Amino acid sequence: MPSQIPADSVGLVDPQSAYFDEPLPLRSGRTLPSYTLMYETYGTLNAERSNAILICHALSGHHHAAGFHSESETKPGWWDAAIGPGKPLDTHKYFIVSLNNLGGCHGSTGPTSVDPETGEPYGPDFPIMAVRDWVKSQARLADRLGIEKWHAVVGGSLGGMQALRWSIDFPDRLDRCVIIAAAPKLTAQNIAFNEVARQAITSDPDFHQGYYYKHDTLPRKGLALARMLGHITYLSDDSMREKFGRDLKTGKLNFNYEIDFEVESYLRYQGERFSDSFDANTYLLMTKALDYYDPAADFNDDLSQCLAGSRCKFLVVSFSTDWRFSPKRSKEIVDALVRSQKPVTYLEVDAPQGHDAFLFPIPEYFSILRNFLAQETRHAQ
Amino acid sequence: MRSDMSLLTRWIQPNERVLDLGCGDGELLAHLKREKNVSGYGMEIDTQNILKCVERQVDVIQQDLNEGLAYVDDQSFDTVIMTQSLQQTREPDLLLEEILRIGKRAIISFPNFGHWTTRFYLGFRGKMPITRSLPFRWYDTPNIRLITFKDFEILCREHGIRILKKTVVDNEHAENWKVKMFPNILGEIALYHIEKI
Numbered sequence: 308m309p310s311q312i313p314a315d316s317v318g319l320v321d322p323q324s325a326y327f328d329e330p331l332p333l334r335s336g337r338t339l340p341s342y343t344l345m346y347e348t349y350g351t352l353n354a355e356r357s358n359a360i361l362i363c364h365a366l367s368g369h370h371h372a373a374g375f376h377s378e379s380e381t382k383p384g385w386w387d388a389a390i391g392p393g394k395p396l397d398t399h400k401y402f403i404v405s406l407n408n409l410g411g412c413h414g415s416t417g418p419t420s421v422d423p424e425t426g427e428p429y430g431p432d433f434p435i436m437a438v439r440d441w442v443k444s445q446a447r448l449a450d451r452l453g454i455e456k457w458h459a460v461v462g463g464s465l466g467g468m469q470a471l472r473w474s475i476d477f478p479d480r481l482d483r484c485v486i487i488a489a490a491p492k493l494t495a496q497n498i499a500f501n502e503v504a505r506q507a508i509t510s511d512p513d514f515h516q517g518y519y520y521k522h523d524t525l526p527r528k529g530l531a532l533a534r535m536l537g538h539i540t541y542l543s544d545d546s547m548r549e550k551f552g553r554d555l556k557t558g559k560l561n562f563n564y565e566i567d568f569e570v571e572s573y574l575r576y577q578g579e580r581f582s583d584s585f586d587a588n589t590y591l592l593m594t595k596a597l598d599y600y601d602p603a604a605d606f607n608d609d610l611s612q613c614l615a616g617s618r619c620k621f622l623v624v625s626f627s628t629d630w631r632f633s634p635k636r637s638k639e640i641v642d643a644l645v646r647s648q649k650p651v652t653y654l655e656v657d658a659p660q661g662h663d664a665f666l667f668p669i670p671e672y673f674s675i676l677r678n679f680l681a682q683e684t685r686h687a688q
Numbered sequence: 689m690r691s692d693m694s695l696l697t698r699w700i701q702p703n704e705r706v707l708d709l710g711c712g713d714g715e716l717l718a719h720l721k722r723e724k725n726v727s728g729y730g731m732e733i734d735t736q737n738i739l740k741c742v743e744r745q746v747d748v749i750q751q752d753l754n755e756g757l758a759y760v761d762d763q764s765f766d767t768v769i770m771t772q773s774l775q776q777t778r779e780p781d782l783l784l785e786e787i788l789r790i791g792k793r794a795i796i797s798f799p800n801f802g803h804w805t806t807r808f809y810l811g812f813r814g815k816m817p818i819t820r821s822l823p824f825r826w827y828d829t830p831n832i833r834l835i836t837f838k839d840f841e842i843l844c845r846e847h848g849i850r851i852l853k854k855t856v857v858d859n860e861h862a863e864n865w866k867v868k869m870f871p872n873i874l875g876e877i878a879l880y881h882i883e884k885i
Contacts, residue, residue: 620747641749642759645729648705653749654738671735678742 315391316383317349317374317398324414325451331409331444334437334599340423344448345370345414346406349390350398352452359454360396360680361445361481362386362405363462363469366537366593367585369413372405373398388668395677401458409444410436410592418588419520431517431588438465438600442472446480459483459680463665464632465593468600471640474617475602482684484617485676487624488665490636491610491643492601497631500540501594504533508587517588530587531578538577543628543661603643610643620650622679624672626664627657652679692771692797692877693719695855699795699881700724704766707731707791709753710773714741721746728765754778760790771797772877775831781843788849788884797879800856802836802872821876837872844882853881 312318324345331339347370352359362372364385373390375383384405390396396403407415410433418433449457460481462470467489474484490497508514511529515522542550551570566572606613621644625637634655644651656672658664664672693716700706704726708717711730714737720726731751732738741748751757754777768791774780775798787794799821800806809817816826824831837856844851856868856875871878 645749645759646761646764648764650727650747651729651749652738652742652747653751654735655750657735671739674739675742678739682742682745 312375315393316387317391319378320347320349320371320374320376320384322347322370322376322414325448327444327447327451329447331440331447333434333440335434337434339409339416339434342409342416342444343414343420344406344409344416344444345411346404346448347371347373347384348405348452349373349403350401352402352454356453356455358400358458359402359404359449359452361449361457361460361473362390362396362403363441363445363460363466364405364408365462365464365466366597367534367581367590368466369411370405370407370415371413373403386666388666389673389676395673395680396461397677401680404448404452404454406445406448408436408441410434410589410596412586412589417586418517418592419586428520429588430520431591433588433592435592435595435599438468438472438596439476441596442469442476445469445473446477449480455480457481457483459485461485461487462489463487464489464662465597465600468597472600472602474619474621475613478616478618481619483622483680483682484619485622485624485679486637486640488626488629488632488637488662489623489640490632491603491639493598494636498598500536500631501598504536504594505591507532507536508591511587514587517591519587525582526587527579527582530582530585530590531575533587533590534581534585535574535578538574540631541662543630543659545628545659546661546663549659610639611646614643614647614649617647617649620682620684621652622675623651623653624665624675625653625655626660626662626672627655628659629662629664631662692857692879695857696769696771696795696797696879696881697723699853700726700767703727705764707760707765707768709768709770709787710776711737711741711746711748713737714744714746714748716769716771717741717746718744753783757786757790762789763792765791766793767791768794769796770794772799774798775833775835777833780833780835781847784843784849785847788882793852793881793883795879795881796840797877798835798840799831799877800837800872800875801834802838803876804873805876807873837875837878840878840880844880848885849882850885851880851882855879 324343326343328341371384372386373384392399407413410417418429422429460470460473467486470484470486508529511526513524514526554569556566556572603610603613623637623641625634641653658669702724706726706728708730711732717730730748738748768787777783805819806817856871856878
């Protein structure tokens with residue numbers, strides 16, 4: 308934590324957990340007999356219980372979206388830029404709920420949790436989660452917190468896909484749906500990136516078919532590689548040029564296979580740091596959830612038909628240099644919403660940061676987020 | 689509120705589904721929502737305008753109108769409105785066709801290049817006119833398809849478009865008898881209510 312907590316920070320926060328013993332039937336056909344969800348809340352739920360906003364996290368996210376866990380924590384939660392007093396997700400106005408999804412590795416039941424049937428960690432035997440399974444578990448958390456209807460469900464990237472799924476599966480339980488830097492389904496190119504990431508992990512000799520916990524080791528190298536690859540796709544060509552150019556780490560070419568360029572050093576650092584804090588089986592599971600996501604598939608591949616039952620208003624935001632989920636992919640969602648005559652607002656934010664832009668406090672982006680959340684709802688639909 | 693906006697309000701029926709192409713800061717749609725309880729969207733390219741629309745509670749989609757509206761279903765809006773933007777599009781004839789494919793009716797307004805001031809300006813000064821409704825220089829103007837009322841009506845005839853109503857206003861944005869008698873000379877801005885025959 309910085310020596311003084313900034314005035315627009317939610318400050319120190321305590322993660323909470325909720326245990327559910329009602330079995331959760333999953334898309335895969337399997338069932339999770341019981342589970343725990345880790346979550347954090349910021350702000351205060353009003354008496355009408357009408358000011359709650361759900362934050363859905365992306366591939367490597369978790370429940371810690373804002374504030375600090377302790378005085379020794381140096382970095383705040385992953386979306387601290389957007390959440391706090393006076394920020395677009397204003398904790399003076401809203402009660403914000405952020406959870407770690409099932410299959411995660413930050414406290415919610417996932418591959419690192421102990422399987423009650425075997426007494427061993429689930430490991431690769433943890434059921435593969437689909438986005439609709441997450442949304443179902445999030446709805447149960449809403450029940451637990453006494454939230455009948457969300458003021459908004461908000462998410463970026465894979466989080467945006469969850470928000471979209473909410474509008475389809477629980478149309479009466481949200482007033483606003485905010486879909487940021489997302490897509491209605493992955494392209495072959497997206498799936499290809501995920502597959503290379505998975506291969507990097509599973510071919511690490513320390514992977515042991517996913518049972519690395521038993522071998523008291525971790526597939527660090529593979530997970531770091533997967534993260535390095537992912538990281539490249541989250542940045543834009545321009546932002547990498549800007550950040551690293553062809554700068555040399557030691558000022559000269561070394562004529563060996565160690566680090567020459569700054570960009571190599573940066574990627575290795577990111578990969579290594581990530582592999583210390585993230586579980587490889589969770590990474591595999593999250594990429595599968597992405598690959599499998601395709602809500603229109605149940606509606607003859609017609610997304611507008613799929614969205615016909617939704618009753619919320621939508622905000623869709625994309626970023627000009629995002630090539631992992633390009634503006635064109637967001638526009639597919641918008642086009643489907645227009646065809647099904649749903650209220651929607653769409654903005655492509657001019658931003659150099661690539662896919663990562665959704666985490667940055669870009670003025671136009673934050674302005675539209677703030678003002679959209681403040682809009683009244685029309686229940687005429 | 690621009691007076692061409694208040695003039696066209698009377699052509700909109702209550703509860704219509706409306707699409708406003710080039711909706712600017714959303715003033716017209718906010719007005720129509722209030723006065724006529726319309727639903728629908730604005731389309732706009734400029735980010736700052738979009739942010740203003742959102743503040744006004746107007747649903748707005750960022751869209752370059754030159755990229756087409758192919759994804760919008762046939763006849764899915766009661767009225768498609770385009771005020772003072774047709775002259776800024778690359779292919780206004782094709783756009784007009786598209787407008788009347790997705791809308792049952794349309795309301796189009798544009799500045800009249802046949803207005804006496806522009807005729808005078810070009811005729812006597814020999815330079816591209818800079819007027820109140822066309823305030824740009826030739827090299828920085830967004831108005832790349834300059835139209836007179838006559839030109840527009842010829843285009844409508846050729847494309848099987850029926851003119852339901854028209855209103856021509858002078859530079860005070862008022863309708864008066866002089867303007868009605870010599871619209872292509874004295875009318876500064878025209879409003880057309882059209883449909884496909």
